Amino acid sequence: MTTETATTDPDPGEPDGTVPARCQQREPAKTKEEDMRSRFARIMAAVLLFGMIPLLPASAPPASAEPVTLNYANFPPAPTFPCVQMERWKTEVEQQTGGKVKINTFPGGTLLGAKEMMDGVIAGQAEIGCLSMAYQPGRFVVTNATSLPLGIPNARVGSRVLLDLYEKYQPEAFSQVKVITMFTTAPTNIMSKVPVRSLDDLKGLDLRASGGAARILAAWGANPVGMPMPATVEALQKGVVKGLYSSLEVMKDFKFAETCRYATVTDTVIYPFAVVMNMAAWKALPADVQKVIDDLKVEQAEWTGNYMDGHVKEAVQWSKATYQVEFIELSDAQKSEWNALLNPIVEQYLQETSAKGLPAQAIVDDIRDLITRYSR
Numbered sequence: 001m002t003t004e005t006a007t008t009d010p011d012p013g014e015p016d017g018t019v020p021a022r023c024q025q026r027e028p029a030k031t032k033e034e035d036m037r038s039r040f041a042r043i044m045a046a047v048l049l050f051g052m053i054p055l056l057p058a059s060a061p062p063a064s065a066e067p068v069t070l071n072y073a074n075f076p077p078a079p080t081f082p083c084v085q086m087e088r089w090k091t092e093v094e095q096q097t098g099g100k101v102k103i104n105t106f107p108g109g110t111l112l113g114a115k116e117m118m119d120g121v122i123a124g125q126a127e128i129g130c131l132s133m134a135y136q137p138g139r140f141v142v143t144n145a146t147s148l149p150l151g152i153p154n155a156r157v158g159s160r161v162l163l164d165l166y167e168k169y170q171p172e173a174f175s176q177v178k179v180i181t182m183f184t185t186a187p188t189n190i191m192s193k194v195p196v197r198s199l200d201d202l203k204g205l206d207l208r209a210s211g212g213a214a215r216i217l218a219a220w221g222a223n224p225v226g227m228p229m230p231a232t233v234e235a236l237q238k239g240v241v242k243g244l245y246s247s248l249e250v251m252k253d254f255k256f257a258e259t260c261r262y263a264t265v266t267d268t269v270i271y272p273f274a275v276v277m278n279m280a281a282w283k284a285l286p287a288d289v290q291k292v293i294d295d296l297k298v299e300q301a302e303w304t305g306n307y308m309d310g311h312v313k314e315a316v317q318w319s320k321a322t323y324q325v326e327f328i329e330l331s332d333a334q335k336s337e338w339n340a341l342l343n344p345i346v347e348q349y350l351q352e353t354s355a356k357g358l359p360a361q362a363i364v365d366d367i368r369d370l371i372t373r374y375s376r
């Protein structure tokens, strides 16, 4: 506080700027008691003045209330699907709450990076964050079961299955946050600089993949290299990896088609995502705003799934037209051969997850049932 300097000496001092000797003499002239009293008065004045400030907005009419600002962190670049769904959600929430809420979006890892998303939101570094569960596979054991090879056919079905699974099991991994929505990618395919026409071509090939998708590649004899999606751009350029294993819309959104002129169609597993909110920030929201956000949960999952499925088709056409990417189809005999290699993955999940005291078999059975239900 600056009250000390503001209220001190009415004497301008010496014109040459030197400190007058009488200044030092004058201080002791004031009694200790006087000094204490004026000090006390100044402190009280400050306390009263600052104490008033919080009262002002409360007495102002609600129409002039500032909107609640929420910072929403995302890890990949703005044109990619996690950020497209983020902007759609922002628009919906801002419109439906009639300006009560302002969402600031941070794509490209500018607020929180890929692997620090969950902990950053728990700590309140961002109010909201979008995360790919594959980057911390041991952390999201229940929901990562959706990236087992169980036959999720597309992103719309995957997104509904994932969200229902979360709602049913309420996994511990999300207990510290409010879940805003969940969704998945479309099924994964091999995108590579060299053609992959057989398991022989795949043997020992360095391909970027994370989580459940990495386990699939390993079962086929490839060499999965784990890293978040945004790091893949440089890894491909430098030749650290020869390709990647993910949903095909990245061929367009990350321009991977420029370096990866081959795609082998496997349509195997999805990558699961979650959008989470800091619990204290959630609890601080007015009930009507909470309702808008809650009512958007399923709709946003469905919207994102549909967007992803449509965008994959568009990206495939774009890759063919722009970079003459060859899409390699496996024969039926190859499909059976490749699929047979994946059976141990589900078995291994059941064993590992049961050992953790989780109802692994029920989780897998539920995923199968949900796939059937949402595929109709």
Ligand code: 3IO
Pocket: 076, 080, 081, 082, 132, 134, 185, 210, 227, 228, 229, 230, 245, 246, 247, 250, 271
């Ligand atoms: C993905 C992640 C970030 C941006 C676009 C994306 N498309 C598919 C994914 C899934 C994925 O490979 C991952 O690492 O989460």
